[in-house]
Amino acid sequence: MSITKEITRSLDAAERLNPELNSFLSIESDPALKTAKELEANNDHLPLKGLAIAVKDNICTKGMQTTCGSRILANYKAHFDATAVERLKQAGAIVIGKTNMDEFAMGSSNETSAFGEVKNPWDTTRVPGGSSGGSAVAVASGVVKAALGSETGGSVRQPAALCGVVGFKPTYGRISRYGLVAFASSLDNIGIFGRTTKNVAEVLSVIAGRDEHDSTSGAVAVPDFAAGLEHPIAGKTIGIPRALFGEGLDAEVRDSVLRAIENFKDLGCKTVDIELPYAKYGIAVYYIIATAEASSNLARFDGVRYGFRAEDAHELRKMYFKTREEGFGAEVKRRIMLGTYVLSSGYYDAYYSKAQKVRALVKQDYINAFQKCDVILTPTAPGTAFEFGAKTADPIAMYLNDIFTVSANLAGVPAISVPCGLSSEGLPIGVQLVGDFWAESELFQMAHAYENAHSLDAKPAIYAS
Ligand code: GLN
Helix, strand or coil, X not given: CCHHHHHHHHHHHHHHHHHHHCCEXXXXXXXXXXXXXHHHHCCCCXXXXXXXXXXXXXXXXXXXXXXXXXXHHCCCECCCCCHHHHHHHHCCCEEEEEECCCHHHCCCCCCCXXXXXXXXXXXXXXXXXXXXXXXXXXXXXXXXXXXXXXXXXCCXXXXXXXXXXXXXXXXXXXXXXXXXXXXXXXXXXXXXXXXXXXXXXHHHHHHECCECXXXXXXXXXXXXXXXXXCCCCCCCEEEECHHHHCCCCCHHHHHXXXXXHHHHHHCCCEEEECXXXXXXXXXXXXXXXXXXXXXXXXXXXXXCCXXXXXXXXXXXHHHHXXXXXXXXXXXXXXXXXXXXXXXXXXXXXXHHHHHHXXXXXXXXXXXXXXXXXXXXXXXXXXXXXXXXXXXXXXXXXXXXXXXCCHXXXXXXXXXXXXXXXXXXXXXXXXXXXXXXXXXXXXXHHHHHHHHHHCCCCCCCCCCCC
16 A cells, blocks of 8 residues: 555544544544655665554654643644654654644543543443553554554553553563653653554554663663564463452453463463562552652643643742643642642651662562562463543542553563453453563564464454454
């Protein structure tokens, strides 16, 4: 198919499905078609030439809106491209639009977006997961083959699992965060959705690597991740933290993940029981560190420099107050309050400083585990997609959705979620593989081999052919 035809197909599908799914906050037809024509007219070989891509709306895209799913940035247009976006464009990919998300990436269901909820294409009465639900749905519904999301505690892997696509979070520092609007800087990563692991590997090969605009990006060699995918996985050792397979885990999810373990054995892998003793503190530690960093990062939204400014506030402090009161939603306010509380002088040692110590122990768990195994396997999410409203009244129940994903962010290790079947209600289930620092190649080889043998052939009810 010609580039223009493929981009037209993608844009049409996005326009057609959006009234029902609400996965895009903006669809950028004119610039996308213009670039498609330009690319078609030149003969350069580019690695992602003509690939339609959707980008989460907290990643800056020059001249396009970047709202972070928030009223406070409703009219904000970025004046530069995030490094990841710039590299994608240089490789010939075409951004077709910006995707809906939980406000400032805070949430696990997309219900905190200021611009309405995203629907799961497998069952539109259910959430797509979050916070990168729009990007997950853009891939799951067949609009694009790949999309960018962001990960602070599971926001790519969890919606990937709930929508039946592949979702990947890199080693911290693998992908530049320049142009990713900060939520919790020590945990934030740009992540990638793909229909297959190969889609993810191709995108990572292009966007990874040191960037002088982000001092935390690693000067680590970037291999061609897609070229190494067929490397045999027989003989690899998979660590299973069985203690995490107990309470709170849906029985069908457990069965599906246990079946995936057997499937890996059939592919020649060995398994070993491991322990991640501090993983059970992951959620508590995450919600202290993430909120502390968020309260500081979000201080910049005060009505002076960016986006929304409240009207009828004629004095500086009133203007700050009213802008933030009107501009932020309830979950963002909750996080800012929690964050300022754990950082306040009376409580700093009891909460923030203690959480940092436990974070170091969570990381040490992984370092110890990787002495015994090549990758670690767990469920991605404790259940399948839930109904809208099911957890909105209980923030803790919502936070527990990230129980299997947050510790990889706390430790900084890479992880991927791959579809591993459907529940009896026909809802997707994901299995998570966690890799050692910078060992993305190995992670992709494992995911790819599994996918080749056990791909999810079913399509969601809403799918653009
Ligand atoms: N669901 C988690 C939260 O609400 C993780 C979000 C994320 O990874 N951005 O903070």
